[in-house]
Every structure is written in structure tokens, then in C-alpha cells.
Amino acid sequence: MAARAKINFGDFRMRLLRAAGIVIASMLPPAAWAADMNAVRQAPARDWSGFYLSAGGGFGWWSADQYTDFGGFPAPGPSVGTSGSGGFATVGGGYDWQFAPNWVAGAFADAQFGDIRGSIKAPFEQYSGTTSNRLNFAAGLRLGVLATPDVLIYVDGGYGHAEFTGSGLDPTPLVPLSVAGQHYDGWFVGGGVENTLDFTGIASPGWSMKTEYRFADYGRRSAGMYVDATGAPDSAIAFKPKVQTLSFSLVYRFNEAGSTPF
Structure with missing residues (x-):
């Protein structure tokens, strides 16, 4: 009777594991290809460096502490707080530099034109009027990080300038008085998000949108009251x-090949 073949289970198990390893390895991408794909995923899809222009609008509000000022000395009466609110349009421009590679730094300037209207008061005489923040200028720096290749989150700050209109005062005294318009210099800080318009599904090279909040603080000044008939100071x-302002703007960048603003 022929001898039965002896099965070496240890050798069979090793061959099975080797075959399974070959199959699994064949299903994996080559290391070089995997590294290239990882680099593509991490590399920014666009270059944020370059000049840009922006335009938009928003909503603003202000508050102010006031008291009657007699020759540089506060009146013995109380101080009051007033406030105002309203809309505005804004235009601006600047330059950004992308570095390291997901950081963006830049310089910019812009202006806001609107009617952020509220009250101005002389508490000692109990006079009041209406004033409006019609114009704001700002120039500063910003620093941001790319949360994704198409989304920039940033903070900014710098110099701010504001102009407020003059007003007649009520209740009308025996000698009608008005308060002069004033301009103020100060500083601002803020932050926002800028993202490309690719999420709309429409190819829009060069275009993005920006949402930004700012807080500006201006130094105290005396808005002089004067006699309407003679112009004499009081x-x-x-x-x-x-x-404070919240603005929404469209941004056009000049650095993207094939982009055109119109």
C-alpha cells in the first residue's frame, strides 16, 4: 500500500500568508504616488499675493459719552451717553503677500460713506441735536491664515479717521445755537473672513468676498457750540x-491668470 503524502501545515501557512501579503500590497498605491497626492492636498490652490480692490456696504453703530465743556473744564452737570446707527458703502484696496505657505500678510486702505445717525447733547443746558457719522477712513495692516486654500481668516488694525456732521440744538434757546461738525483721529482693530466665490459653482478667477467686523476708538474733542446769528462761540x-461696523465686500485680485473683472 502506497504511503500517504504527509502535509506540512507550517509550510502551507507561510505560503498562504505570503500570497495574502502580495495581494494586499498590490492594492495599495506606490509610496511616491501617495506622497505626491498628499502634497497636492496640502498645497494652496491659488496664490493670494498681489494687489486687490474691494467694494461693498454694511451697517454701523456708534456710542459716545458727552458733557458740556466750558473753556476746557467740564460743567458741574451730569454727563450723558448717546448712540447712533445706520448703513454705509465702502471702497478700498491693498496688497497681500502669501508666505510660509499658509500665512497671508498685507497692507490696505479704505473709506466708508454713509449716514450713521444719532444724538449729540449738551447735558448742562439740556440742549440736544442730531449728528451723523458720514465718513470714515482707515489704513492698516492685516495678518491671516488659510483655513483652506480658498478661505482666509484674518485680524487687522491701524489708523482710523471719522467725521461727524454739525447740528442745530433743541429746545431752541432765546439765542439759537448750533454745534459744529467735527473730525476725529484714532485707532481701530478688527477681523474677518475672506473666501473665493468658487462655492457658487461658477468659475470666478480673481473674485472673492469678505466679511469684516471693526471697532474704532477716537480721542475726545470739543464740538464747539456757536450763536447762529453771529457765529460767536459759546x-x-x-x-x-x-x-463699530460690520461690512460685506466683493474683492477682485489682479494676480490670477485668466481673470478679468468684467
Whole structure:
């Protein structure tokens, strides 16, 4: 009777594991290809460096502490707080530099034109009027990080300038008085998000949108009151406004090949 073949289970198990390893390895991408794909996923899809222009609008509000000022000295009466709100349009421009590779730094300047209207008061005489923040200028720097290749999150700050209109005062005294328009210099800080318009599904090279909040603080100044008939100076209203704005803007960058603003 022929001898039965002896099965070496250890050798069979090794061959099975080797075959399974070959199959699994064949299903995996080559290391070089995997590294290239990882680099593509991490590399920014666009270059944020270059000049840009922006335009848009938004909503603003301000608050101010006031008291009657007699020759540089506050009146013995109380101080009051007033506020205002309203809309505005904005235009601006700047330059950004992308580095390291997901950081963006830049310089910019812009202006806001609107009617952020509220009250101005002389508490000692109990006079009041209406003033409007019609114009704001800003120039500063910003620093941001790319959360994705198409989304920039940033903070900014710098110099701010604000202008407020003059007003007649009520209740009308025996000698009608008005308060002069004033301009203020100060500083601002803010932050926002800028993202490309690719999420709309429409190819829009060069275009993005920006949403930004700012807080501006201006030094205290005296808004002088004067006699309407003669223009002679009277007392003054010490006025120190703080202005906050929320704006939405379209941005066009000139650095993208094939992009055209119109």
C-alpha cells in the first residue's frame, strides 16, 4: 500500500500568508504616488499675493459719552451717553503677500460713506441735536491664515479717521445755537473672513468676498457750540465716539491668470 503524502501545515501557512501579503500590497498605491497626492492636498490652490480692490456696504453703530465743556473744564452737570446707527458703502484696496505657505500678510486702505445717525447733547443746558457719522477712513495692516486654500481668516488694525456732521440744538434757546461738525483721529482693530466665490459653482478667477467686523476708538474733542446769528462761540460739547461696523465686500485680485473683472 502506497504511503500517504504527509502535509506540512507550517509550510502551507507561510505560503498562504505570503500570497495574502502580495495581494494586499498590490492594492495599495506606490509610496511616491501617495506622497505626491498628499502634497497636492496640502498645497494652496491659488496664490493670494498681489494687489486687490474691494467694494461693498454694511451697517454701523456708534456710542459716545458727552458733557458740556466750558473753556476746557467740564460743567458741574451730569454727563450723558448717546448712540447712533445706520448703513454705509465702502471702497478700498491693498496688497497681500502669501508666505510660509499658509500665512497671508498685507497692507490696505479704505473709506466708508454713509449716514450713521444719532444724538449729540449738551447735558448742562439740556440742549440736544442730531449728528451723523458720514465718513470714515482707515489704513492698516492685516495678518491671516488659510483655513483652506480658498478661505482666509484674518485680524487687522491701524489708523482710523471719522467725521461727524454739525447740528442745530433743541429746545431752541432765546439765542439759537448750533454745534459744529467735527473730525476725529484714532485707532481701530478688527477681523474677518475672506473666501473665493468658487462655492457658487461658477468659475470666478480673481473674485472673492469678505466679511469684516471693526471697532474704532477716537480721542475726545470739543464740538464747539456757536450763536447762529453771529457765529460767536459759546460753550462746547465734549464728544468721544466709539464706532463699530460690520461690512460685506466683493474683492477682485489682479494676480490670477485668466481673470478679468468684467
